[in-house]
Amino acid sequence: MIKVQFAATPERWETYAEPMRAGFSNAGLDVDLRVDHTPDAVDYVIYAPNGPLKDFSPYTSCKAVLSLWAGVEKVVGNTSLTMPLCRMVDPGLTAGMVEWVAGHVLRYHLDIDRSIATQDQWQPRVPPLAMERPVTVLGLGALGRACAETLAQLGFPVTGWSRSPKVIEGITCQHGDDGLTRALAGAEIVVLLLPDTPATENMLNAETLARLPRGARIINPGRGPLIDDDALLAALDSGQIAHATLDVFRIEPLPAEHRYWAHPNVTVTPHIAAETRVVTSAQVIAENIRRGEAGEPFLHLVDRELGY
Missing domain, CATH: 3.40.50.720 (NAD(P)-binding Rossmann-like Domain)
Structure with missing residues (x-):
C-alpha cells in the first residue's frame, strides 16, 4: 500500500480527502491517505505552503512532494526538501x-x-x-x-x-x-x-x-x-x-x-484569478503517484535552479 501524507490546512483536508481517494481509486492505486502518517514511512507528500509542514528531513522514504499550488516560491528554497518537488498544473x-x-x-x-x-x-x-x-x-x-x-x-x-x-x-x-x-x-x-x-x-x-x-x-x-x-x-x-x-x-x-x-x-481583486480545483487536481496528483510507482518521469517537476 502506498502511504501518502496530506500536509495542508485542516479545511483543505476536509475538502480534498474524498476527491483524492476517488482519484486514487480511479487510477487503480492502493493508497493510504492520512494527515498523521509516521514521517519515515511516507511515500509521497501532498503539500500546500501554508500548511504545517516546514521540515521535510524526517520524510526519509518520500519519493516526491506534490504541491497543490502552482507557485512554489515559498518552498523551493527549503534546504530540507531534497526529494523531487512537483508544482500543480491543474x-x-x-x-x-x-x-x-x-x-x-x-x-x-x-x-x-x-x-x-x-x-x-x-x-x-x-x-x-x-x-x-x-x-x-x-x-x-x-x-x-x-x-x-x-x-x-x-x-x-x-x-x-x-x-x-x-x-x-x-x-x-x-x-x-x-x-x-x-x-x-x-x-x-x-x-x-x-x-x-x-x-x-x-x-x-x-x-x-x-x-x-x-x-x-x-x-x-x-x-x-x-x-x-x-x-x-x-x-x-x-x-x-x-x-x-x-x-x-x-x-x-x-x-x-x-x-x-x-x-x-x-x-x-482578492487573489481569485485561478484556484486549484479539487477534482482535477486530485487527478493530477494521482497521475504523478502512478508515474512515481511505475518509474516514469514526474509531471511538472520543479527546476530548483530556475525556481519553478
Missing part, C-alpha cells in the same frame, strides 16, 4: 485563469468600465476590433501559453515573452532583454503570468513601464512581486498607465491603507 486551474484573463482583457478592450460610468449620458463610443488591439503576455508557461492562445483565438494580435525561446503557433514569441523591449513596444494591454523568482522581481518597473505606449493597461494575475508598486502608482498618476487590474500582491490580504485600494485607476 486543467481546472488553467481554465479558470484563462476565463479570468480573457474577461478582463475584453473588459479593457470594450471599455466596459467607462460605458457603465457614463450609461446615463448617451456617449456612443465604438471600440476598435480585437485585431487592432495588441496584447502582450509576459510568461509563456502552462498558464501564460493557454491565455495567449485563447486571446489569439479571439482575434487579438498577441505577443508572448519568456526567458527562454518558445515557438507557439499564432503567437509572436520574444525572449531575453531585447525581446522584452520588443514585447512591450506597442502593447496596449499587458498580462503578467510569470513565476516569482529573483530574475522576475520588479519586471514592471519605471523603465519597463515607460517602454509601453501611453495609456496602456496592466493585468496581473501572476505574482505580486512582478511589479514595482511605487513605479506603477507613479505611472498611473502620470497617465502613462491608464488602469491596472491586480489580483496578487506582495502582502496578502492587501493592507487597508495601501494606495491601490483608493486609486481611481486600479481594480483590486
Whole structure:
C-alpha cells in the first residue's frame, strides 16, 4: 500500500480527502491517505505552503512532494526538501485563469468600465476590433501559453515573452532583454503570468513601464512581486498607465491603507484569478503517484535552479 501524507490546512483536508481517494481509486492505486502518517514511512507528500509542514528531513522514504499550488516560491528554497518537488498544473486551474484573463482583457478592450460610468449620458463610443488591439503576455508557461492562445483565438494580435525561446503557433514569441523591449513596444494591454523568482522581481518597473505606449493597461494575475508598486502608482498618476487590474500582491490580504485600494485607476481583486480545483487536481496528483510507482518521469517537476 502506498502511504501518502496530506500536509495542508485542516479545511483543505476536509475538502480534498474524498476527491483524492476517488482519484486514487480511479487510477487503480492502493493508497493510504492520512494527515498523521509516521514521517519515515511516507511515500509521497501532498503539500500546500501554508500548511504545517516546514521540515521535510524526517520524510526519509518520500519519493516526491506534490504541491497543490502552482507557485512554489515559498518552498523551493527549503534546504530540507531534497526529494523531487512537483508544482500543480491543474486543467481546472488553467481554465479558470484563462476565463479570468480573457474577461478582463475584453473588459479593457470594450471599455466596459467607462460605458457603465457614463450609461446615463448617451456617449456612443465604438471600440476598435480585437485585431487592432495588441496584447502582450509576459510568461509563456502552462498558464501564460493557454491565455495567449485563447486571446489569439479571439482575434487579438498577441505577443508572448519568456526567458527562454518558445515557438507557439499564432503567437509572436520574444525572449531575453531585447525581446522584452520588443514585447512591450506597442502593447496596449499587458498580462503578467510569470513565476516569482529573483530574475522576475520588479519586471514592471519605471523603465519597463515607460517602454509601453501611453495609456496602456496592466493585468496581473501572476505574482505580486512582478511589479514595482511605487513605479506603477507613479505611472498611473502620470497617465502613462491608464488602469491596472491586480489580483496578487506582495502582502496578502492587501493592507487597508495601501494606495491601490483608493486609486481611481486600479481594480483590486482578492487573489481569485485561478484556484486549484479539487477534482482535477486530485487527478493530477494521482497521475504523478502512478508515474512515481511505475518509474516514469514526474509531471511538472520543479527546476530548483530556475525556481519553478
